[in-house]
Amino acid sequence: MKKFVNSVGEILHESLAGFAHCHRDIVALDSDFRFVRRAQRKTGKVALISGGGSGHEPLHAGFVGYGMLDAACPGQIFTSPTPDQIVAAAEAVDGGAGVLLIVKNYAGDVMNFTLAAEMLPNAQTVLTDDDVAVERSTHTIGRRGVAGTMVVEKVLGAAAERGDSLAALKDLGTRVNNSTRSMGVALTSCTVPAAGRPTFDVGDDEMEMGVGIHGEPGRRRVSPLMPADAIAAEMVSAVVEDLGPNSGQEVLLLVNGFGATPMLELYLMYDAARRHLETRGLRITRGLAGNYVTSLDMAGCSITITLLDGEISALWDAPVHTAALHHGI
């Protein structure tokens, strides 16, 4: 296993400690490692909390800060955070206007965030399930929540900052999630440290089309490797046909790397996706490429499209100051 590690049991704590020190102007780490919260607490607004298994960095802790999340709860690698982590985070950041939990649709996350919500006095939940690849997966009933979660967190973060109510944020989050679709492809497997070997076998000339962010199976195993244009075409088709936009629709294009794919290739995929979207008459007015919602050391990427309107575009553009996303401040 080719990783920077001291002991498998300490990876998460050591990484969180490094993250918190590196970004101590933005975040603070709970002394029991239960959550990462903003360094400066803000009252009078709805507190946004997300979380999930670790191994997807910078999701979620990298999105804690002004204009996005108030706290994030990191579970062990690919393991949901516990309800008591989520409750502790909520108690630390609830500024009196309630707590919105943003939850990726995986069985463990849904169960633990639901349990936590029942223990909190004023909490609502937004579920993300943007992955069009499969309708049911290893850890999921229904669609998986993947890179589109970042879009939901950004838009809701801006809306919370302007003072939206808990009910309004839940409605907006549901709307953004329903306007957002993703699909991914893996060129290599990830390796979970505790397992010490790749999660799945994939040959030198094979790839997994529609892969999940834990290495869950996708739609099909492809061999030989397809050209980048054909890969982008298949992912764009799946996403756009599911969304069913009108011609001329404005969209956000997010090309997300899974952790081991460099920017040279992500921008090449961005260009391929752009051409396919423009051929379909769509207008890319917002764009982003980078390793944002990763799968440990997996090589591969996903394409996410969000249908934009004036409100969602303005919230996407609004100032944000987090470790992993920063603009307008």
Added chain:
Amino acid sequence: MKKFVNSVGEILHESLAGFAHCHRDIVALDSDFRFVRRAQRKTGKVALISGGGSGHEPLHAGFVGYGMLDAACPGQIFTSPTPDQIVAAAEAVDGGAGVLLIVKNYAGDVMNFTLAAEMLPNAQTVLTDDDVAVERSTHTIGRRGVAGTMVVEKVLGAAAERGDSLAALKDLGTRVNNSTRSMGVALTSCTVPAAGRPTFDVGDDEMEMGVGIHGEPGRRRVSPLMPADAIAAEMVSAVVEDLGPNSGQEVLLLVNGFGATPMLELYLMYDAARRHLETRGLRITRGLAGNYVTSLDMAGCSITITLLDGEISALWDAPVHTAALHHGI
């Protein structure tokens, strides 16, 4: 070769096109792909230009924008840009106060930037050579310029923005370079697309200590893999002993990934380096971790330390708005 690619000959142009579209609010791409420049030209200041072989993204084009570079010249992968690229970039961005060329110390880059400088009416050069691993390498006489180049570009970018003269910038750049040292380690080789196979062989339980950013040999081949703490200790020792700081010295710590190492591991390495620096009595007052100066799809990282003073710290903190580095605006 597991990469997103259509044809090897088109990788660079397609990737640059995607980059330029994604960040069209910040940058513009020359129609002949010779350079990337700021979308908004700024006159009355010294123009900062860098460049080098591609495959190190986001270096250098990702650092074009307010507070950092005015233009970047991308060569083919691991190949220096040509003098005419550099001259064309200078002509596009020279705002009347001269041009400063920031050049990593590789034979090809030094030759081509020197030729370009001789063709320009008012140009100076700052050479970066921060890699302490070896004194002479495959493509280099003297030390290699690696991740510290990013620090030089950020500090000089802020100084140019405040109106420093060409001569002052050359002096400052030399001072920052002399205050900056790096060392890297590779867990895997990179694969140059045109070669189609790994640049060097490294076994499943081996690593290359002191590797260069093109996969050049380092100080020694290590087997078995060392724990992260021991790796960080060796790199921190090499860097700090070369710099010879006083106890209590303020430093910048940059943990830079080589392209295929995820943030989970980079933050773990950041924490390990932090502990070693603090044990040595150094004070980390600025920090950064991420994939900034990469080697295609190499797994590995480097540690860079810059000795800080009030001026360099203030310039590091100054507002910057580029594709890959953004704060304070």
